[in-house]
Amino acid sequence: MTLPLVYHPSYSALMLPERHRYPIGKYHALQQQLLALGVPASQFQQPKPLQQHELELAHCPHYIDALCSGQLDGKAMRRIGFPWSKQLIARSLASIAGTRLCAELALQHGLALHLSGGYHHAFYDQGSGFCLFNDLVFAAKSMQQQGVKRLLIFDLDVHQGDGTAKMLADNPDIITCSVHCDKNFPYYKQQSDWDLSLPATISEQDYLTEVEQALSCLLNWYQPELVLYDAGVDCHQQDELGHLQLSTTALLQRDRLVLQSCRQHQIPVAAVIGGGYQRDLAALTKLHLQLFKAALELENNLIASKIKT
Structure with missing residues (x-):
């Protein structure tokens, strides 16, 4: 089976102020690295950007209108962390659509990854921390509309x-x-329905044990029909905005654990790459590649052997 990958060129097409903390170039860098490793271009599926009104499935219409039209006040934009631009809205509408497409492909193929x-x-009704719209909530509610x-949501x-926790607090069928x-x-x-708040000093093995136990309980107790997996790499020891101390090898072990556990339970997984904050795009791309290595291993793809830990 060919592993479905979701990507849109607009993801990195955003001009930001010099030295801005958000590594906007990582999406393009990740796609280019996968192509260089031998992933065929035909394996990437491009989402059709959302229409603004579609966001009302998850977000306040007044907030959507103000943000998309550039009328959101300065304080609210500072909370988000980006200067407003048409590029910002365009890439956001594409990216939210990408997570929905990833979820649809996961239901069809068992596993799909979003770059x-x-x-x-x-x-x-508000954005925060480099997040304009919540793609995880939007995708989950979209899948409910499609019969799931x-x-x-395993974050x-x-x-x-x-x-995510706040928006889904009253939805008993989307477990956070x-x-x-x-x-x-x-x-x-x-x-959240299940929060694990870990100390910065936690060891790699203890971290992996906590993840494994939590996922095992959630899969057995709730028996979800789909898992949305946020595979953020900002828990890495070199991350500029995280405080955990995981190595690259531990990230790979974590992603293997999640994907293999869901496969054993025959539960489809739609994975997104999540956070990761380093100014060195090559180093950051290497971390995000661990998710793809784990997924390709699961599909017995030789490309996985080319991705270094």
Whole structure:
């Protein structure tokens, strides 16, 4: 089976101020690296950007209108962390659509990967932490509309998925789990269905044990029909905005664990790359590649052997 990959050229097509903390070039760099490793261009599927009104499935119409038209006030934009531009809205509409497409492909093929996504700090009526709209919530609700009864959002970004937790607090059929560093953004945490708040000093083995136990319980107790996996790499020891100390090898072990566990339970997985903050794009791309290595190994693809840990 060919592993479906979702990507749109607009993901990195955003001009940001010099020295801005967000590594916007990582999406293009990741796609180019996968092509260089031998992944055929035909394996990438391009999402059709959302129409603005479609976002109302997850977000407040007034917030959508203000943000997309450039009328959101300066304080709200500073909370998001990006200067407003038409490029910003265009890439966001494409990226949110990409996570939905990834979920649809996962249901068809058992596994699909999105070279973007994981915007878990966006709330119903406000953005935060580089997140304008919450693609995980939007994709989950979209899949419910398509007949999926129960989903699990399994979020391993180093930061708590506060927007996701708040937006889905009253939805018993979309289970939210966040495994994150305790002393990190956001300062005020929300309540997920399952939160694991870990100390920065946790060992790699203890971290992996916590992830394995949480996922095992959630898969067995809730028996989701689809898992949305946020494979953020900002828990790496070299990340500029994270405080955990995972090695590259531990990231690969983590991603293998998640994908293999879901495969053993015959549960489809749609994975997004989530957060990762280094100015060295080559080093950051290497970390995000670990998810693709784990997925390609699961599909017995020789390209996986070319991706270094």
